[in-house]
Amino acid sequence: MVVRSLEDARDRELVRRVRSGDEEAFRSLFRRYGPAAKGLAVRMVRQPFVAEEIVQEAFLALWRDPEAYSEDRGTFRSWLMATVHHRAVDAIRREEAHRRRNRAWDPATLAQEDVGQSVVEEADLAEARARVRAALQDIPPEQRQVLVMMYFDGKTQTQIADELDLPLGTVKGRTLLGMRRLRGSLMEADE
Numbered sequence: 001m002v003v004r005s006l007e008d009a010r011d012r013e014l015v016r017r018v019r020s021g022d023e024e025a026f027r028s029l030f031r032r033y034g035p036a037a038k039g040l041a042v043r044m045v046r047q048p049f050v051a052e053e054i055v056q057e058a059f060l061a062l063w064r065d066p067e068a069y070s071e072d073r074g075t076f077r078s079w080l081m082a083t084v085h086h087r088a089v090d091a092i093r094r095e096e097a098h099r100r101r102n103r104a105w106d107p108a109t110l111a112q113e114d115v116g117q118s119v120v121e122e123a124d125l126a127e128a129r130a131r132v133r134a135a136l137q138d139i140p141p142e143q144r145q146v147l148v149m150m151y152f153d154g155k156t157q158t159q160i161a162d163e164l165d166l167p168l169g170t171v172k173g174r175t176l177l178g179m180r181r182l183r184g185s186l187m188e189a190d191e
Helices: 007-017 023-045 048-062 076-104 109-112 115-136 142-152 159-163 170-188
Strands: none
Touching: 007 023, 007 048, 007 076, 023 048, 023 076, 048 076, 048 115, 076 159, 115 142, 142 159, 142 170, 159 170
16 A cells, blocks of 8 residues: 555554554654644534534544554544544534434423424424435445434434444445435325
8 A cells, every 4th residue: 555645644643653552653643634624623513612522532542442443544634634524523423413302392382382283293204214215225236224323313324334344434424325315205196
């Protein structure tokens, strides 16, 4: 494999040293990429303290399992930024789920709800779910499997790649192709 740059070669060497428990190598990677990782996380979650936690979790994951980074899949920087991105997406999903749960049980919200409208919305939602499930049957099984794991089981693309023992790029490709086919199938059904 061709090393693309001196910086990439240095990163690879630092990761190798982290694998042997070298704390200074770990600190070097943190100093080098911590600010960029935090910048990405802040842009996504818009809360600096949550962004800091995301970056800490990403680096802690590296420290606990340095084998998670595989040199043949790309640069360390790309791997780290993808890890931060996925953790930020997970944080956003958790926050949104928390907000929905709190809103669902808020007495003020419940008192203002129009029961008739709720029934209509629930019926529309059930119909939409049935259409999506039917459209899922029209896409190839490997794409369907990834979409079901992601959207129905709530797994990240990284978790899916690990669970199915596939490269992350393959999971991303199947997601994109599956979503395109699903959208096309749903648009045809609407016509």
